[in-house]
Amino acid sequence: MSSVDGHIAGPRGCQECEVGPTLDLINLVMRRAEGLPPTIGSDYPHVYCGPNRENMRVIKVNGRVVSHTGLFLSDVKVGQHILRVAGLGCMVTHPGYRHQGYGTAVAEDWMRRMLEVGADVGWLDTDFPDWYRRVGWEKAGRRHTYYLDRGNVGLLPSLSGYEVRCGYPGYLEQMLTLHRQHPLGTYRPLSLFKMLLNRPATNRWPQLKAYLATQEAQLGAYVILSGNEVIEYAGAAQVVAGLIREVFQRKDDVSISTSDHDETGRVLLQASLAVCTPVLANGLPGLFASLGLPRSLTHLGMLRIANLSSLLAKLGLEEINVQPKGEAAVLTRGAEQCELTPQEQVKLVFGPERVADFATDLFPIPFYHWPLDYI
């Protein structure tokens, strides 16, 4: 970091009186610079707030907050195992203080904090992957997106015996129960789930809507839609699929011209729905795959492992021995052995790229972070 700027404080957690100025900085960079209103505080009220201020890591120069990154901890279920996941959000440096190493210093401090709070894995979503690679992150994890349109939505099972509702009042607890029954995903307290759903439309999740399939006040399935994307679902696969078919039909406006364009030249009709899912052979993804629906595979985000040995122990994979070798690690399992950098380690464990011919029967693990939990 440059010392020509005078007195530098941090990186460290925010003090009470610094939460407001830090939010101002985040809004300046993430909202106002994009011509958007300063909504960070209401878009992520659980992250950038007084109670989480120790996880709002900042650097001050001459009394001014100039760089920040936030951390939010979640317990994420991976089958019968639970991983502590630290989300990284709102990495910002004031435009007048960039290229002096403040961002790097805050990102490294975030890593120290991640270890301090006992996280196993760091997760982030970014348009600047190469900047994060410099500080140890790598793209990893797997997400499928399935594509529905008028030509294939009729392949989904029809929803018989259920009523379809838009909006969740009265059903939140049942939704949480269904969410928790899914083998993958974050343990959300009810209050957090409510807050995530009640947020005003954000530029990340515009038009957030919940659709429910109910049978005499019993919830069979729910889906959460943002625009034309299903970002979350829970319930038995047949019921979820039937609900998605119903939602598609409700949204599909057959009165819209199939040939006209809007003033920007785009075709008016967009009768399509994308469905984000974990990569799984059963449940909804299994049903979609059995129908041959088109899909794409993307990374879940950028990931960083805090400590490979303890991560493998948490996943019940003690049969793999890990020996540190400088920045890298040598992994041994019976006669199998490989040496991997930290970036290769996340790809081995979370996929999708195969960086080594090692324990291919165990990796990648089916880790998933539901988009509603993104920060």
Ligand SMILES: CC(C)(COP(=O)(O)OP(=O)(O)OC[C@H]1O[C@@H](n2cnc3c(N)ncnc32)[C@H](O)[C@@H]1OP(=O)(O)O)[C@@H](O)C(=O)NCCC(=O)NCCS
């Ligand atoms: C991304 C961002 C946080 C980086 O902040 P920063 O404080 O400038 O970060 P750093 O100074 O550590 O690194 C930036 C560059 O300066 C270089 N640098 C680091 N220390 C330096 C120093 N002492 N002198 C000169 N250059 C330096 C780095 O190598 C890097 O170079 P590159 O861009 O050519 O690869 C900042 O550009 C930002 O706020 N962007 C907008 C918000 C955003 O999009 N955030 C990411 C969302 S996930």
